[in-house]
Amino acid sequence: MKKFKVGLIRVVTTKDDQILNAHAKILLNHFPNMEIITRCIPDQLQGIYDDVTENIAVPKIIDLARNLEREKADAIFISCAADPAVKECRGILKIPVIGAGSACASLAMGISDRIGVLGITEHAPKVFVKMLRDKMIAEIKPEGVNNTLDLLSVEGEKNTVKAAGILKEKGCDTIALACTGMSTIGIAQVLRDTLQINVIDPVVAAGFFLRYLS
Amino acid sequence: MKKFKVGLIRVVTTKDDQILNAHAKILLNHFPNMEIITRCIPDQLQGIYDDVTENIAVPKIIDLARNLEREKADAIFISCAADPAVKECRGILKIPVIGAGSACASLAMGISDRIGVLGITEHAPKVFVKMLRDKMIAEIKPEGVNNTLDLLSVEGEKNTVKAAGILKEKGCDTIALACTGMSTIGIAQVLRDTLQINVIDPVVAAGFFLRYLS
Numbered sequence: 001m002k003k004f005k006v007g008l009i010r011v012v013t014t015k016d017d018q019i020l021n022a023h024a025k026i027l028l029n030h031f032p033n034m035e036i037i038t039r040c041i042p043d044q045l046q047g048i049y050d051d052v053t054e055n056i057a058v059p060k061i062i063d064l065a066r067n068l069e070r071e072k073a074d075a076i077f078i079s080c081a082a083d084p085a086v087k088e089c090r091g092i093l094k095i096p097v098i099g100a101g102s103a104c105a106s107l108a109m110g111i112s113d114r115i116g117v118l119g120i121t122e123h124a125p126k127v128f129v130k131m132l133r134d135k136m137i138a139e140i141k142p143e144g145v146n147n148t149l150d151l152l153s154v155e156g157e158k159n160t161v162k163a164a165g166i167l168k169e170k171g172c173d174t175i176a177l178a179c180t181g182m183s184t185i186g187i188a189q190v191l192r193d194t195l196q197i198n199v200i201d202p203v204v205a206a207g208f209f210l211r212y213l214s
Numbered sequence: 215m216k217k218f219k220v221g222l223i224r225v226v227t228t229k230d231d232q233i234l235n236a237h238a239k240i241l242l243n244h245f246p247n248m249e250i251i252t253r254c255i256p257d258q259l260q261g262i263y264d265d266v267t268e269n270i271a272v273p274k275i276i277d278l279a280r281n282l283e284r285e286k287a288d289a290i291f292i293s294c295a296a297d298p299a300v301k302e303c304r305g306i307l308k309i310p311v312i313g314a315g316s317a318c319a320s321l322a323m324g325i326s327d328r329i330g331v332l333g334i335t336e337h338a339p340k341v342f343v344k345m346l347r348d349k350m351i352a353e354i355k356p357e358g359v360n361n362t363l364d365l366l367s368v369e370g371e372k373n374t375v376k377a378a379g380i381l382k383e384k385g386c387d388t389i390a391l392a393c394t395g396m397s398t399i400g401i402a403q404v405l406r407d408t409l410q411i412n413v414i415d416p417v418v419a420a421g422f423f424l425r426y427l428s
Contacts, residue, residue, distance in 0.1 A: 087327060090387075096325055096412065103324045109345065110320030110423040111310050113301060131323065173304075198310065198427070208422060209324040213412070 003035040004075070004214030007068025010040035011057055011080040012047030022184050023079045027207045034210065037073065039064045047080075049147065054084050061085035062092065069093050075213050081119065081178045081202050083127040098209050100183075104176050104202035105131040106209070111198060112174035116167030118160070119178030120145050128178055138170040139178075148181025157187065164191045164199075174198040217249040218289070218428030221282025224254040225271055225294040226261030236398050237293045241421045248424065251287065253278045261294075263361065268298050275299035276306065283307050289427050295333065295392045295416050297341040312423050314397075318390050318416035319345040320423070325412060326388035330381030332374070333392030334359050342392055352384040362395025371401065378405045378413075388412040 006027070014020050024036040041060040048054045062085055065076045075096045078086055083099035090097045105128050108115045115132055117124040117139040124132075124139040142151075142159035150156045160182070167175055175197060177188060183203035191199045220241070228234050238250040255274040262268045276299055279290045289310045292300055297313035304311045319342050322329045329346055331338040331353040338346075338353040356365075356373035364370045374396070378389055389411055391402060397417035405413045 090327055096387075098325060106320045106324030107423070107426060109323070110317045110419075111312060111427060113304055173310075205324075208426060209321070212321060212422060213325060 003033055004210070005035045005037070005073050006210055007065065007071070007073035007076045008036050008038045009061055009064050009068075009076065009078045010038060011044070011061065011078070011084060013040055013042055013044045023180065023203050026183055026201075026203045027077075027210070030204055031207045031211050034214065037068065037071070039068065047148075048082060048084060054082060058085045058088060062088055065089045065093060065097065069095055075210055077206050077210060079180050079203060079206070081127075081180055082125045086127075096213050098206050098213075099127070100180050100202035100206050101125055101127040101178070102131060103206040103209050104128075104178070104200050107205040108132065108174050108176040108200045109135055114171055114173050116140065116164075116170065116172030116175045117178050118142075118164055118167060118175050118182070120147060120151070120181065121178075125178050128176065132176075138167050138172055140167055148179065148184070151179075151181050151185050151187070157185070157190070160187055161191060161194055164195055164197070168195050168197055172197070174200065176200045177202055217247055218424065219249045219251070219287050220424055221279065221285070221287035221290045222250050222252045223275055223278050223282075223290065223292045224252060225258070225275065225292070225298060227254055227256055227258045237394065237417050240397055240415075240417045241291075241424070244418055245421045245425050248421075248428065251282065251285070253282065261362075262296060262298055268296060272299045272302060276302055279303045279307060279311065283309055289424055291420050291424060293394050293417060293420070295342075295394055296339045310427050312420045312427075313341070314394050314416035314420050315339055315341040315392070316345060317420040317423050318342075318392070318414050321419040322346065322388050322390040322414045323349055328385055328387045330354065330378075330384065330386030330389050331392050332356075332378055332381060332389050332396070334361060334365070334395065335392075338392050342390065346390075352381050352386055354381055362393065362398070365393075365395050365399050365401070371399070371404070374401055375405060375408055378409055378411070382409055382411055386411070388414065390414045391416055
């Protein structure tokens with residue numbers, strides 16, 4: 001049987017194949033029956049971290065998505081929790097487009113009314129706020145964690161677990177991770193094991209929707 | 215490995231095992247690694263078809279859910295697109311509660327911004343309207359179809375396909391089925407084959423969320 005072909009777009013520029021393919025690897029661990037082609041946007045070594053860098057990235061993401069559709073991808077996955085260019089690509093392409101942010105929020109909404117959003121910015125990405133609405137009962141950013149690199153330190157992981165604990169104390173029964181860097185470090189399983197709470201990983205969440213489409 | 219145990223609640227009273235287990239059978243076809251115990255609410259041979267019958271059903275559903283939790287279910291699935299008692303059960307039980315309506319709407323939201331809702335009532339169930347918001351660009355009920363029995367006739371199926379075609383003409387790229395009776399008759403595949411459009415089946419959608427939890 002022909003495998004479902006996913007065009008995966010990374011919103012950070014890298015020449016390191018291991019970094020480039022990190023999200024594809026996570027997806028394939030959970031959903032081996034996919035073929036994944038990963039591309040990254042050019043000239044954004046720091047990725048997307050505010051409105052300006054998001055706006056600059058949008059046309060680059062659209063270009064990559066168009067190319068991947070031409071290369072016969074069955075679906076596009078934009079692997080960023082802010083869902084950059086998801087709406088635009090859906091308006092342009094004929095194939096389905098999945099965003100890590102909307103996938104994560106949607107999966108959380110299907111299982112819970114009391115969702116906590118854990119990200120690396122002061123406020124949850126707009127796509128989470130807009131979709132979850134009154135189902136988002138708290139949002140938090142770990143102390144001292146301001147970018148995905150900060151997540152990698154011992155201190156960063158400790159503070160992420162602490163922040164998730166605060167969400168649980170506030171009454172959340174499900175935590176939606178609002179940063180795909182958290183997928184890369186596999187923090188979801190650490191949080192589940194430590195706090196006995198549902199945790200939605202944005203890359204794995206996207207995999208569930210891609211799996212549904214396949 | 216111990217199978218994930220789902221307590222499935224049907225919101226229509228029946229003594230016919232084949233009818234009772236129809237939704238369990240659909241789930242097991244897609245997700246064989248589950249154990250499913252089905253129960254139905256008492257004294258509602260016509261099921262839920264308006265606000266009054268929904269309100270009468272709520273405490274009965276809560277009772278069944280409590281019992282299933284006591285019987286060590288890992289999750290509850292309330293198999294009705296109106297999501298009756300889902301919110302209440304989530305507030306009372308310690309295990310996750312999935313509703314066919316919120317599962318269907320959530321799955322649709324993860325893959326599309328242009329969703330059409332196809333049900334058997336004049337207006338889409340409240341849970342769809344509340345969750346989909348501006349992503350629901352059209353809603354429709356097939357002509358002459360007013361209950362799940364009407365779906366079974368040749369005329370009913372023909373008119374359901376016709377209604378779905380109208381949703382596609384209106385610009386929907388994904389159809390969310392807002393009645394679990396449509397799952398029972400397997401109309402999703404008929405619509406996909408006829409119209410080449412994404413179709414979300416509410417029972418199968420619930421299975422995806424249960425699968426995530428397992």
